[in-house]
Amino acid sequence: MTSIHPSAIVSPGAELGEDVTVGPYCIVENHVKIGSGSVLSSFVTLLDYVEIGDNCRIAQNAVIGGEPQDHGFKGEESWVRIGRDVIIRENVTIHRSTGEGTATVVGDGCFIMEGVHLGHNVVIGKNVTMANKVGMAGFSSVGDGAVLGGMAGVHQFVRVGKLCMIGGLSKIVKDIPPFLMADGHPADIFSLNKVGMRRAGYDSPERAAVKAFYDRLFHGGLPFRKALESLASSEEGRSGAAREIIDFCTGSKRGITLWHRSRPAVRGEEDGHDD
Numbered sequence: 001m002t003s004i005h006p007s008a009i010v011s012p013g014a015e016l017g018e019d020v021t022v023g024p025y026c027i028v029e030n031h032v033k034i035g036s037g038s039v040l041s042s043f044v045t046l047l048d049y050v051e052i053g054d055n056c057r058i059a060q061n062a063v064i065g066g067e068p069q070d071h072g073f074k075g076e077e078s079w080v081r082i083g084r085d086v087i088i089r090e091n092v093t094i095h096r097s098t099g100e101g102t103a104t105v106v107g108d109g110c111f112i113m114e115g116v117h118l119g120h121n122v123v124i125g126k127n128v129t130m131a132n133k134v135g136m137a138g139f140s141s142v143g144d145g146a147v148l149g150g151m152a153g154v155h156q157f158v159r160v161g162k163l164c165m166i167g168g169l170s171k172i173v174k175d176i177p178p179f180l181m182a183d184g185h186p187a188d189i190f191s192l193n194k195v196g197m198r199r200a201g202y203d204s205p206e207r208a209a210v211k212a213f214y215d216r217l218f219h220g221g222l223p224f225r226k227a228l229e230s231l232a233s234s235e236e237g238r239s240g241a242a243r244e245i246i247d248f249c250t251g252s253k254r255g256i257t258l259w260h261r262s263r264p265a266v267r268g269e270e271d272g273h274d275d
Contacts, residue, residue: 005042014046017054029065035084049077049096053084053108062092068120069095070138076100083108083126090114097121098138107144119156131168143178145200158254162244163196174257177248179210179241182257189218189259202241210241217245218259 004010004022013030016022020034023042028034032046035054040046044058047065058064065080067073078097082088085108092112097104097120104118107126115133118124122136125144134148137156142148146160149168159175160166166176167183176182181191192211202210213236217227231237232246249256 008040032065047096049079051079051081053082053086055084056082056086056088058088059090059092059114061090062088062094064088064092064094066093066095068098068138070098070120073098073120078120079103080106082106083110086110086112088112089116092116092118094118094122095120113150125162145196147196155254159248159252161248163193163200165193165196172257174255175248175252176257177214177245179245180214180259187257189257206241209236209239210245212236213242213245214259217249219261224256224258 002016002018002020005024007024008022008026010022010028011030014028014032016034017036019037021039022028023040025042026040026044028046029048031048033051035052035056037054038052038056040058041060043061045063050065076099078099080094080096081103083106086106089112091114094104095118102121104120104122106124109127110124111129113130113132116130118136119138121139123141125142127145128142129147131148131150133151135153137154139157140154142160143162145163148166149170151168152166152170152172154160154172158172160172161176161178163179164176165181166172169185170183170187171185173186176189179193179197180189181193182189192214194207197207213231217231220227222230228246228249236242237246
């Protein structure tokens with residue numbers, strides 16, 4: 001049975017699935033859909049044009065569906081769409097997108113920790129983990145399975161690729177291609193995320209092939225764009241992971257963060273551990 005605390009305010013136009021729990025002092029506005037089994041703990045605010053998937057958990061004082069902090073927004077109908085099995089912790093803010101019919105998106109299985117802000121038109125893939133107070137500026141994105149450390153900040157329009165790991169307090173001003181680890185202010189790439197790849201099912205030969213691909217891309221002696229063109233037309237560039245990397249880099253608008261050899265690795269970094 002769906003349970004709504006007497007102190008909660010749920011607008012009559014809201015659509016609640018089966019077994020939804022709306023805790024004390026929550027506010028749910030008219031144009032809101034909440035999937036079955038989802039729980040709003042207390043003091044959660046879901047503003048207009050928000051969709052929440054099944055089996056989500058949203059903690060105290062989260063505010064989802066605020067208007068975008070964007071001079072270009074003119075009051076058009078836009079959305080926040082949250083997938084299923086998503087955990088959203090205390091004080092998280094997620095804003096609607098700019099542009100009629102567009103959406104800010106959080107994929108299935110994400111873990112969004114305390115104080116994270118997702119700005120307008122942000123797109124988060126599946127199974128992404130964001131530690132406390134990560135900030136995602138407008139139109140930025142994160143690929144499936146990525147991990148962002150606490151207080152990392154991502155510049156507008158910047159993309160963080162699939163299975164990347166970003167160090168805490170990092171300032172991400174250019175795109176980070178898939179499978180890499182980055183850290184710094186501004187961030188530099190310093191390693192392959194081998195542990196993340198292994199946990200995602202990439203075997204040792206696949207990880208070695210990606211490492212070799214990146215060695216040629218970043219350290220093969222050619223300018224980056226020339227190296228990318230060469231690899232794109234090579235046999236090496238036809239594998240699934242290599243194709244993902246090429247497509248990601250080719251689609252970059254902000255430019256690609258480079259992998260510099262000069263940065264000394266600290267204990268655990270080369271193996272992808274977060275000690």
